[in-house]
Amino acid sequence: MPKPIRYLIYAAAIALLAYNSVYFKKLDEVKAGTTAFDAAGYAKDFWEKKLTPGLSKAVDLNVLTSLLEADKEKAFNAHSHALGIGNIRYFLVRGQGVVTHVDENEVSVQLTDAGAKTATPHVRIATEYIFGNAVRDASGAIDINAFTNSMDFNNVSAEINRIIRDTVVPPFKSKVRKGDRVVFTGAIELNRGHLQTNDIEVIPVNLQIEKP
Protein backbone atom coordinates (compact mmCIF):
# COMPACT_ATOMS: atom_id res chain seq x y z
CA MET A 1 0.00 0.00 0.00
CA PRO A 2 1.42 3.42 -0.89
CA LYS A 3 2.69 5.41 2.05
CA PRO A 4 0.39 8.44 1.64
CA ILE A 5 -2.73 6.22 1.69
CA ARG A 6 -1.44 4.35 4.73
CA TYR A 7 -0.81 7.64 6.57
CA LEU A 8 -4.25 8.86 5.50
CA ILE A 9 -5.85 5.73 6.99
CA TYR A 10 -3.85 6.16 10.21
CA ALA A 11 -4.86 9.81 10.44
CA ALA A 12 -8.52 8.92 9.80
CA ALA A 13 -8.40 6.19 12.48
CA ILE A 14 -6.83 8.56 15.02
CA ALA A 15 -9.35 11.30 14.19
CA LEU A 16 -12.22 8.83 14.56
CA LEU A 17 -10.90 7.62 17.92
CA ALA A 18 -10.33 11.18 19.16
CA TYR A 19 -13.81 12.25 18.04
CA ASN A 20 -15.46 9.40 19.89
CA SER A 21 -13.30 9.75 23.02
CA VAL A 22 -14.13 13.35 23.87
CA TYR A 23 -17.49 15.04 24.10
CA PHE A 24 -18.61 18.35 25.47
CA LYS A 25 -21.67 18.93 27.58
CA LYS A 26 -22.83 22.08 29.34
CA LEU A 27 -22.11 21.99 33.09
CA ASP A 28 -25.67 23.24 33.69
CA GLU A 29 -27.03 20.14 31.95
CA VAL A 30 -24.84 17.81 34.03
CA LYS A 31 -25.83 19.53 37.25
CA ALA A 32 -29.50 19.69 36.32
CA GLY A 33 -30.08 16.13 37.47
CA THR A 34 -31.47 13.22 35.53
CA THR A 35 -32.59 14.32 32.12
CA ALA A 36 -34.99 11.37 31.97
CA PHE A 37 -37.23 12.81 34.68
CA ASP A 38 -40.08 14.90 33.27
CA ALA A 39 -40.77 17.39 36.09
CA ALA A 40 -43.38 19.31 34.07
CA GLY A 41 -45.29 16.10 33.29
CA TYR A 42 -45.07 14.94 36.88
CA ALA A 43 -46.32 18.33 38.14
CA LYS A 44 -49.25 18.33 35.69
CA ASP A 45 -50.19 14.80 36.71
CA PHE A 46 -49.90 15.70 40.41
CA TRP A 47 -52.01 18.82 39.90
CA GLU A 48 -54.81 17.00 38.07
CA LYS A 49 -54.88 13.63 39.81
CA LYS A 50 -53.76 14.31 43.37
CA LEU A 51 -53.91 17.97 44.33
CA THR A 52 -57.18 19.10 42.74
CA PRO A 53 -59.24 16.07 43.86
CA GLY A 54 -57.76 16.44 47.36
CA LEU A 55 -58.66 20.12 47.83
CA SER A 56 -61.80 19.17 49.74
CA LYS A 57 -59.50 17.97 52.53
CA ALA A 58 -58.10 21.49 53.02
CA VAL A 59 -58.57 22.74 56.55
CA ASP A 60 -60.53 25.95 57.12
CA LEU A 61 -58.03 28.70 57.94
CA ASN A 62 -60.18 30.07 60.77
CA VAL A 63 -60.40 26.63 62.31
CA LEU A 64 -56.67 26.12 61.89
CA THR A 65 -55.64 29.43 63.47
CA SER A 66 -57.92 28.75 66.44
CA LEU A 67 -56.48 25.26 66.83
CA LEU A 68 -52.92 26.60 66.57
CA GLU A 69 -53.64 28.97 69.42
CA ALA A 70 -55.28 26.29 71.53
CA ASP A 71 -52.93 23.36 70.86
CA LYS A 72 -50.09 24.02 68.46
CA GLU A 73 -48.67 20.49 68.47
CA LYS A 74 -52.05 18.93 67.79
CA ALA A 75 -52.65 21.34 64.91
CA PHE A 76 -49.27 20.59 63.34
CA ASN A 77 -49.62 16.84 63.81
CA ALA A 78 -53.11 16.73 62.37
CA HIS A 79 -52.85 19.11 59.43
CA SER A 80 -49.26 19.79 58.36
CA HIS A 81 -46.97 17.99 55.97
CA ALA A 82 -43.36 18.30 54.78
CA LEU A 83 -41.06 16.08 52.75
CA GLY A 84 -38.14 16.70 55.05
CA ILE A 85 -37.53 17.25 58.74
CA GLY A 86 -37.28 20.53 60.62
CA ASN A 87 -39.47 23.41 61.70
CA ILE A 88 -40.86 24.36 58.30
CA ARG A 89 -44.22 22.65 57.73
CA TYR A 90 -46.98 23.19 55.17
CA PHE A 91 -50.77 23.23 55.41
CA LEU A 92 -53.42 22.91 52.73
CA VAL A 93 -56.02 25.54 53.67
CA ARG A 94 -59.24 27.10 52.46
CA GLY A 95 -60.91 30.32 53.44
CA GLN A 96 -63.04 33.24 52.44
CA GLY A 97 -62.98 36.92 53.12
CA VAL A 98 -63.10 40.47 51.88
CA VAL A 99 -60.28 42.09 49.91
CA THR A 100 -58.84 45.00 51.85
CA HIS A 101 -55.85 45.87 49.69
CA VAL A 102 -54.47 45.00 46.27
CA ASP A 103 -50.88 45.67 45.20
CA GLU A 104 -48.50 44.32 42.58
CA ASN A 105 -47.25 41.48 44.80
CA GLU A 106 -50.26 40.33 46.81
CA VAL A 107 -53.90 40.69 47.74
CA SER A 108 -54.74 41.26 51.41
CA VAL A 109 -57.87 39.56 52.65
CA GLN A 110 -59.75 39.97 55.90
CA LEU A 111 -61.04 36.50 56.67
CA THR A 112 -64.64 36.04 57.64
CA ASP A 113 -66.20 33.23 59.55
CA ALA A 114 -69.08 31.82 57.53
CA GLY A 115 -71.03 30.84 60.64
CA ALA A 116 -70.44 33.57 63.19
CA LYS A 117 -69.64 36.36 60.74
CA THR A 118 -66.96 37.56 63.11
CA ALA A 119 -63.84 39.34 61.95
CA THR A 120 -60.78 37.12 61.77
CA PRO A 121 -57.12 37.71 60.90
CA HIS A 122 -55.75 39.13 57.68
CA VAL A 123 -53.97 36.88 55.22
CA ARG A 124 -51.95 37.74 52.13
CA ILE A 125 -52.70 35.89 48.90
CA ALA A 126 -49.48 35.85 46.87
CA THR A 127 -49.87 36.91 43.26
CA GLU A 128 -46.22 37.66 42.44
CA TYR A 129 -43.85 35.60 44.54
CA ILE A 130 -45.04 32.09 43.76
CA PHE A 131 -41.99 30.14 44.89
CA GLY A 132 -41.05 27.41 47.34
CA ASN A 133 -42.40 23.99 48.27
CA ALA A 134 -45.67 24.91 49.96
CA VAL A 135 -48.05 23.52 47.33
CA ARG A 136 -45.91 20.46 46.58
CA ASP A 137 -45.70 19.42 50.22
CA ALA A 138 -48.95 20.68 51.77
CA SER A 139 -51.20 17.91 50.52
CA GLY A 140 -48.89 15.16 51.81
CA ALA A 141 -49.54 13.29 48.56
CA ILE A 142 -45.92 13.16 47.41
CA ASP A 143 -43.54 10.55 48.80
CA ILE A 144 -39.90 11.62 48.95
CA ASN A 145 -38.75 8.07 48.35
CA ALA A 146 -40.32 8.21 44.90
CA PHE A 147 -37.44 10.48 43.89
CA THR A 148 -33.87 9.27 43.55
CA ASN A 149 -32.46 12.69 42.78
CA SER A 150 -33.00 15.74 44.99
CA MET A 151 -32.96 18.11 42.03
CA ASP A 152 -35.94 16.22 40.58
CA PHE A 153 -38.23 17.09 43.46
CA ASN A 154 -36.93 20.66 43.47
CA ASN A 155 -37.92 20.86 39.82
CA VAL A 156 -41.38 19.47 40.64
CA SER A 157 -41.92 22.46 42.97
CA ALA A 158 -40.79 24.85 40.26
CA GLU A 159 -43.20 23.31 37.75
CA ILE A 160 -46.16 23.33 40.16
CA ASN A 161 -45.46 27.00 40.85
CA ARG A 162 -45.34 27.61 37.11
CA ILE A 163 -48.86 26.15 36.75
CA ILE A 164 -50.09 28.55 39.47
CA ARG A 165 -48.32 31.50 37.88
CA ASP A 166 -49.71 30.68 34.42
CA THR A 167 -53.25 29.51 35.16
CA VAL A 168 -54.41 30.43 38.67
CA VAL A 169 -53.06 33.95 39.21
CA PRO A 170 -53.67 35.85 35.91
CA PRO A 171 -57.51 35.66 35.76
CA PHE A 172 -57.72 36.57 39.45
CA LYS A 173 -55.14 39.36 39.40
CA SER A 174 -56.73 41.09 36.42
CA LYS A 175 -60.18 41.28 38.03
CA VAL A 176 -59.77 41.47 41.79
CA ARG A 177 -60.64 44.81 43.44
CA LYS A 178 -60.79 46.13 46.96
CA GLY A 179 -64.09 45.13 48.54
CA ASP A 180 -64.48 41.92 46.52
CA ARG A 181 -65.40 38.80 48.40
CA VAL A 182 -62.97 35.99 47.61
CA VAL A 183 -62.99 32.27 48.24
CA PHE A 184 -59.63 30.54 48.09
CA THR A 185 -57.81 27.26 48.56
CA GLY A 186 -54.06 27.19 48.84
CA ALA A 187 -50.99 26.26 50.79
CA ILE A 188 -49.29 28.05 53.67
CA GLU A 189 -45.92 27.65 55.35
CA LEU A 190 -45.58 27.87 59.12
CA ASN A 191 -42.56 27.53 61.35
CA ARG A 192 -43.24 25.04 64.13
CA GLY A 193 -40.51 26.45 66.34
CA HIS A 194 -41.34 30.12 65.83
CA LEU A 195 -45.02 30.23 65.04
CA GLN A 196 -46.50 33.44 63.66
CA THR A 197 -50.15 33.48 62.64
CA ASN A 198 -50.50 37.23 62.15
CA ASP A 199 -48.70 37.33 58.79
CA ILE A 200 -49.86 34.29 56.85
CA GLU A 201 -49.08 34.13 53.15
CA VAL A 202 -51.25 31.85 51.00
CA ILE A 203 -49.88 30.38 47.78
CA PRO A 204 -53.14 29.96 45.85
CA VAL A 205 -54.33 26.79 44.17
CA ASN A 206 -57.89 27.92 43.52
CA LEU A 207 -59.28 31.47 43.58
CA GLN A 208 -62.80 32.72 43.06
CA ILE A 209 -64.17 36.26 43.20
CA GLU A 210 -67.71 36.94 44.35
CA LYS A 211 -68.57 40.53 43.48
CA PRO A 212 -70.49 42.35 46.26
Place this chain on the structure above:
Amino acid sequence: MKTSLFYRIALFCIVFGLGFIGCKTKESEGRPKKIAIVISTLNNPWFVFLAQKAEEKAKQLGYESKVFDSQNNTAQETDHFDNAIASGYDAILFNPTDADGSIVNVKNAVSAGIPVFCMDREVNANGVATSQILSDSYSGCVAIGKYFVEILNKKGKYVEILGMVGDNNTWNRSKGFHSVVDFYPGLKMVAQQSADFDRNKAMEVMESLLQAHPDIDGVFCGNDAMAMGAYQALVASGKADRVKVFGFDGAEDVVKSIQDGNILATGMQFPEVMAQTAATFADEYFKGKRDFPRKMPVAVELVKKDNVENYAAYGEKE
Protein backbone atom coordinates in the same frame (compact mmCIF):
# COMPACT_ATOMS: atom_id res chain seq x y z
CA MET B 1 -3.29 -46.39 66.40
CA LYS B 2 -1.35 -43.63 64.63
CA THR B 3 -4.43 -42.69 62.67
CA SER B 4 -6.56 -42.72 65.76
CA LEU B 5 -4.11 -40.37 67.55
CA PHE B 6 -4.18 -38.03 64.53
CA TYR B 7 -7.98 -37.92 64.59
CA ARG B 8 -7.96 -37.30 68.35
CA ILE B 9 -5.58 -34.33 67.93
CA ALA B 10 -7.64 -32.99 65.05
CA LEU B 11 -10.84 -33.35 67.06
CA PHE B 12 -9.21 -31.60 70.02
CA CYS B 13 -8.10 -28.72 67.80
CA ILE B 14 -11.56 -28.33 66.29
CA VAL B 15 -13.31 -28.33 69.66
CA PHE B 16 -10.71 -26.02 71.18
CA GLY B 17 -10.87 -23.74 68.13
CA LEU B 18 -14.66 -23.59 68.26
CA GLY B 19 -14.38 -22.69 71.89
CA PHE B 20 -12.16 -19.78 71.00
CA ILE B 21 -14.56 -18.62 68.29
CA GLY B 22 -17.40 -18.90 70.77
CA CYS B 23 -15.52 -16.78 73.27
CA LYS B 24 -14.75 -14.19 70.58
CA THR B 25 -18.40 -14.10 69.48
CA LYS B 26 -19.60 -13.64 73.02
CA GLU B 27 -17.08 -10.87 73.46
CA SER B 28 -18.34 -9.15 70.26
CA GLU B 29 -21.93 -9.46 71.37
CA GLY B 30 -21.12 -8.14 74.80
CA ARG B 31 -19.23 -5.04 73.78
CA PRO B 32 -21.08 -1.83 72.95
CA LYS B 33 -21.44 -1.04 69.26
CA LYS B 34 -18.88 1.36 67.85
CA ILE B 35 -19.68 4.28 65.55
CA ALA B 36 -17.06 6.00 63.41
CA ILE B 37 -17.68 9.69 62.66
CA VAL B 38 -15.72 10.62 59.54
CA ILE B 39 -15.69 14.38 58.90
CA SER B 40 -14.41 16.22 55.79
CA THR B 41 -12.43 18.77 57.80
CA LEU B 42 -12.15 19.87 61.39
CA ASN B 43 -10.56 23.17 60.37
CA ASN B 44 -14.03 24.66 59.90
CA PRO B 45 -15.96 25.29 63.16
CA TRP B 46 -19.23 24.33 61.44
CA PHE B 47 -17.95 20.76 60.88
CA VAL B 48 -16.44 20.61 64.38
CA PHE B 49 -19.92 21.37 65.73
CA LEU B 50 -21.43 18.68 63.46
CA ALA B 51 -18.89 16.10 64.73
CA GLN B 52 -19.41 17.05 68.38
CA LYS B 53 -23.18 16.73 68.12
CA ALA B 54 -22.92 13.34 66.38
CA GLU B 55 -20.53 12.15 69.09
CA GLU B 56 -22.81 13.41 71.87
CA LYS B 57 -25.86 11.68 70.40
CA ALA B 58 -23.99 8.40 69.84
CA LYS B 59 -22.84 8.46 73.47
CA GLN B 60 -26.33 9.28 74.67
CA LEU B 61 -27.64 6.25 72.77
CA GLY B 62 -25.06 4.07 74.49
CA TYR B 63 -22.47 3.66 71.75
CA GLU B 64 -18.73 4.18 71.60
CA SER B 65 -17.64 6.63 68.94
CA LYS B 66 -14.53 8.17 67.47
CA VAL B 67 -14.13 11.20 65.20
CA PHE B 68 -11.84 10.97 62.15
CA ASP B 69 -10.66 14.14 60.36
CA SER B 70 -10.23 13.68 56.60
CA GLN B 71 -8.62 17.13 56.23
CA ASN B 72 -10.46 17.63 52.94
CA ASN B 73 -8.37 14.82 51.46
CA THR B 74 -10.10 11.81 49.88
CA ALA B 75 -6.96 9.65 50.30
CA GLN B 76 -7.02 10.31 54.04
CA GLU B 77 -10.73 9.63 54.05
CA THR B 78 -10.09 6.25 52.40
CA ASP B 79 -7.55 5.42 55.14
CA HIS B 80 -10.16 6.26 57.78
CA PHE B 81 -12.71 4.00 56.12
CA ASP B 82 -10.18 1.14 55.83
CA ASN B 83 -9.31 1.64 59.47
CA ALA B 84 -12.98 1.71 60.51
CA ILE B 85 -13.72 -1.50 58.58
CA ALA B 86 -10.65 -3.31 59.95
CA SER B 87 -11.28 -2.13 63.51
CA GLY B 88 -14.79 -3.53 63.57
CA TYR B 89 -16.84 -0.33 63.66
CA ASP B 90 -20.55 -1.07 63.33
CA ALA B 91 -21.72 2.13 61.57
CA ILE B 92 -20.22 5.22 59.98
CA LEU B 93 -21.67 8.73 60.27
CA PHE B 94 -20.11 10.37 57.29
CA ASN B 95 -19.51 13.90 56.09
CA PRO B 96 -17.97 13.32 52.65
CA THR B 97 -14.99 15.21 51.29
CA ASP B 98 -15.98 14.86 47.65
CA ALA B 99 -19.39 14.02 46.16
CA ASP B 100 -17.79 11.77 43.53
CA GLY B 101 -14.47 10.82 45.11
CA SER B 102 -16.12 9.55 48.31
CA ILE B 103 -18.47 7.08 46.60
CA VAL B 104 -15.94 4.26 46.63
CA ASN B 105 -15.43 4.59 50.39
CA VAL B 106 -19.17 4.34 51.03
CA LYS B 107 -19.39 1.32 48.72
CA ASN B 108 -16.53 -0.45 50.51
CA ALA B 109 -18.06 0.08 53.93
CA VAL B 110 -21.53 -1.02 52.87
CA SER B 111 -20.03 -4.12 51.15
CA ALA B 112 -18.37 -4.94 54.48
CA GLY B 113 -21.81 -4.81 56.12
CA ILE B 114 -21.31 -1.41 57.75
CA PRO B 115 -24.17 1.07 57.25
CA VAL B 116 -23.15 4.59 56.21
CA PHE B 117 -25.25 7.66 57.03
CA CYS B 118 -24.17 10.81 55.21
CA MET B 119 -24.50 14.13 57.01
CA ASP B 120 -24.80 17.54 55.34
CA ARG B 121 -22.91 16.59 52.17
CA GLU B 122 -24.05 13.93 49.74
CA VAL B 123 -22.36 11.43 47.48
CA ASN B 124 -23.39 11.41 43.83
CA ALA B 125 -24.67 7.86 43.75
CA ASN B 126 -28.22 6.85 44.43
CA GLY B 127 -28.86 4.08 46.90
CA VAL B 128 -25.22 3.56 47.87
CA ALA B 129 -25.30 5.16 51.31
CA THR B 130 -27.83 3.74 53.78
CA SER B 131 -29.33 7.23 54.06
CA GLN B 132 -28.24 10.81 53.36
CA ILE B 133 -29.38 13.52 55.76
CA LEU B 134 -28.85 16.84 54.02
CA SER B 135 -29.69 20.50 54.40
CA ASP B 136 -32.35 21.51 51.90
CA SER B 137 -29.98 24.09 50.44
CA TYR B 138 -32.04 24.60 47.29
CA SER B 139 -35.23 25.53 49.16
CA GLY B 140 -33.28 27.64 51.65
CA CYS B 141 -31.86 29.65 48.78
CA VAL B 142 -35.31 29.96 47.18
CA ALA B 143 -36.31 31.83 50.36
CA ILE B 144 -33.13 33.93 50.24
CA GLY B 145 -33.73 34.65 46.54
CA LYS B 146 -37.26 35.85 47.24
CA TYR B 147 -36.03 38.15 50.02
CA PHE B 148 -33.21 39.37 47.76
CA VAL B 149 -35.76 40.37 45.08
CA GLU B 150 -37.93 42.15 47.65
CA ILE B 151 -35.00 44.06 49.16
CA LEU B 152 -33.60 45.12 45.78
CA ASN B 153 -37.13 45.91 44.60
CA LYS B 154 -36.75 43.75 41.48
CA LYS B 155 -33.98 45.79 39.91
CA GLY B 156 -30.24 46.40 40.14
CA LYS B 157 -26.88 44.83 39.48
CA TYR B 158 -25.47 42.05 41.61
CA VAL B 159 -22.61 39.57 41.85
CA GLU B 160 -22.65 35.98 43.04
CA ILE B 161 -19.73 34.42 44.93
CA LEU B 162 -19.85 30.65 44.62
CA GLY B 163 -18.37 28.00 46.92
CA MET B 164 -16.26 25.09 45.66
CA VAL B 165 -17.39 24.31 42.12
CA GLY B 166 -17.04 20.55 42.67
CA ASP B 167 -19.40 20.53 45.63
CA ASN B 168 -23.12 19.78 45.15
CA ASN B 169 -24.12 22.26 47.85
CA THR B 170 -22.56 25.07 45.81
CA TRP B 171 -24.86 24.36 42.87
CA ASN B 172 -27.97 23.54 44.89
CA ARG B 173 -27.64 26.93 46.60
CA SER B 174 -26.93 28.77 43.37
CA LYS B 175 -29.81 27.09 41.56
CA GLY B 176 -32.29 27.75 44.35
CA PHE B 177 -31.32 31.42 44.34
CA HIS B 178 -31.52 31.75 40.56
CA SER B 179 -34.83 29.86 40.39
CA VAL B 180 -36.33 33.04 41.86
CA VAL B 181 -34.03 35.90 40.86
CA ASP B 182 -33.87 34.96 37.17
CA PHE B 183 -37.59 35.69 36.89
CA TYR B 184 -36.79 39.38 37.18
CA PRO B 185 -35.05 40.85 34.12
CA GLY B 186 -34.40 44.07 36.06
CA LEU B 187 -31.92 42.16 38.23
CA LYS B 188 -28.69 41.72 36.31
CA MET B 189 -25.90 39.42 37.47
CA VAL B 190 -22.71 41.18 36.34
CA ALA B 191 -20.26 38.57 37.68
CA GLN B 192 -20.23 35.07 39.13
CA GLN B 193 -16.99 33.85 40.67
CA SER B 194 -15.85 31.10 43.04
CA ALA B 195 -14.10 31.79 46.34
CA ASP B 196 -14.04 28.15 47.55
CA PHE B 197 -16.16 28.84 50.67
CA ASP B 198 -13.16 30.77 52.02
CA ARG B 199 -13.41 34.12 53.77
CA ASN B 200 -10.05 35.53 52.65
CA LYS B 201 -10.54 34.42 49.05
CA ALA B 202 -14.00 35.99 49.04
CA MET B 203 -12.52 39.26 50.23
CA GLU B 204 -9.97 39.21 47.41
CA VAL B 205 -12.63 38.23 44.85
CA MET B 206 -14.91 41.02 46.05
CA GLU B 207 -12.09 43.58 45.89
CA SER B 208 -11.37 42.70 42.29
CA LEU B 209 -15.07 42.58 41.36
CA LEU B 210 -15.56 46.04 42.81
CA GLN B 211 -12.82 47.35 40.52
CA ALA B 212 -14.71 46.08 37.49
CA HIS B 213 -18.25 46.74 38.80
CA PRO B 214 -18.24 49.62 41.26
CA ASP B 215 -21.99 50.19 40.89
CA ILE B 216 -23.38 46.87 42.18
CA ASP B 217 -26.38 46.79 44.53
CA GLY B 218 -26.17 43.27 45.96
CA VAL B 219 -23.96 40.24 46.63
CA PHE B 220 -25.16 36.68 47.10
CA CYS B 221 -22.58 34.39 48.70
CA GLY B 222 -22.77 30.59 48.86
CA ASN B 223 -21.77 30.54 52.53
CA ASP B 224 -21.39 32.86 55.49
CA ALA B 225 -17.59 32.84 55.58
CA MET B 226 -17.60 34.29 52.06
CA ALA B 227 -20.35 36.75 53.02
CA MET B 228 -18.13 38.04 55.83
CA GLY B 229 -15.16 38.31 53.43
CA ALA B 230 -17.27 40.17 50.86
CA TYR B 231 -18.63 42.48 53.54
CA GLN B 232 -15.09 43.27 54.74
CA ALA B 233 -14.11 44.26 51.18
CA LEU B 234 -17.21 46.46 50.93
CA VAL B 235 -16.38 48.17 54.23
CA ALA B 236 -12.83 48.82 53.02
CA SER B 237 -14.15 50.39 49.81
CA GLY B 238 -16.75 52.50 51.61
CA LYS B 239 -19.67 50.74 49.91
CA ALA B 240 -20.97 48.64 52.79
CA ASP B 241 -24.00 50.85 53.36
CA ARG B 242 -25.16 50.69 49.76
CA VAL B 243 -24.44 47.08 48.73
CA LYS B 244 -26.67 44.41 50.29
CA VAL B 245 -24.91 41.17 51.29
CA PHE B 246 -26.64 37.80 51.66
CA GLY B 247 -25.03 34.61 52.99
CA PHE B 248 -25.89 31.01 53.84
CA ASP B 249 -25.07 28.76 56.85
CA GLY B 250 -26.05 30.51 60.05
CA ALA B 251 -22.53 31.15 61.33
CA GLU B 252 -22.06 33.05 64.57
CA ASP B 253 -20.48 36.19 63.10
CA VAL B 254 -23.16 36.51 60.42
CA VAL B 255 -26.00 36.11 62.94
CA LYS B 256 -24.38 38.95 64.89
CA SER B 257 -23.89 40.97 61.72
CA ILE B 258 -27.61 40.64 60.89
CA GLN B 259 -28.44 41.80 64.42
CA ASP B 260 -26.20 44.83 63.84
CA GLY B 261 -27.96 45.57 60.54
CA ASN B 262 -24.94 44.88 58.33
CA ILE B 263 -25.42 41.59 56.45
CA LEU B 264 -29.04 41.35 55.30
CA ALA B 265 -29.87 37.65 55.60
CA THR B 266 -28.60 34.08 55.80
CA GLY B 267 -30.04 30.58 55.50
CA MET B 268 -29.86 28.86 58.88
CA GLN B 269 -28.77 25.24 58.66
CA PHE B 270 -29.20 22.84 61.55
CA PRO B 271 -26.09 20.66 61.93
CA GLU B 272 -27.34 19.39 65.28
CA VAL B 273 -30.53 18.04 63.69
CA MET B 274 -28.52 16.32 60.95
CA ALA B 275 -26.02 14.80 63.39
CA GLN B 276 -28.71 13.61 65.78
CA THR B 277 -30.81 12.15 62.96
CA ALA B 278 -27.80 10.27 61.56
CA ALA B 279 -26.93 8.80 64.99
CA THR B 280 -30.59 7.89 65.60
CA PHE B 281 -30.75 6.16 62.21
CA ALA B 282 -27.63 4.15 63.16
CA ASP B 283 -29.34 3.14 66.40
CA GLU B 284 -32.46 2.07 64.51
CA TYR B 285 -30.29 0.12 62.06
CA PHE B 286 -28.70 -1.82 64.95
CA LYS B 287 -32.20 -2.63 66.17
CA GLY B 288 -33.17 -4.10 62.81
CA LYS B 289 -34.69 -1.28 60.79
CA ARG B 290 -33.65 -1.28 57.12
CA ASP B 291 -36.11 0.94 55.21
CA PHE B 292 -34.47 4.35 55.56
CA PRO B 293 -35.23 7.28 53.25
CA ARG B 294 -32.43 7.53 50.73
CA LYS B 295 -32.36 11.28 51.16
CA MET B 296 -33.74 13.18 54.09
CA PRO B 297 -33.80 16.95 53.55
CA VAL B 298 -33.52 19.15 56.64
CA ALA B 299 -35.34 22.47 56.35
CA VAL B 300 -33.25 25.64 56.14
CA GLU B 301 -34.74 28.78 57.70
CA LEU B 302 -34.38 32.33 56.44
CA VAL B 303 -32.80 34.56 59.09
CA LYS B 304 -33.20 38.32 58.71
CA LYS B 305 -33.36 41.39 60.87
CA ASP B 306 -36.97 40.88 61.99
CA ASN B 307 -36.55 37.27 63.20
CA VAL B 308 -32.84 37.06 64.10
CA GLU B 309 -33.64 37.14 67.82
CA ASN B 310 -34.88 33.53 67.48
CA TYR B 311 -31.51 32.23 66.31
CA ALA B 312 -28.00 31.62 67.57
CA ALA B 313 -24.97 30.19 65.79
CA TYR B 314 -25.79 26.94 63.96
CA GLY B 315 -29.40 26.83 65.02
CA GLU B 316 -32.12 28.11 67.27
CA LYS B 317 -31.59 30.07 70.43
CA GLU B 318 -32.08 27.77 73.41
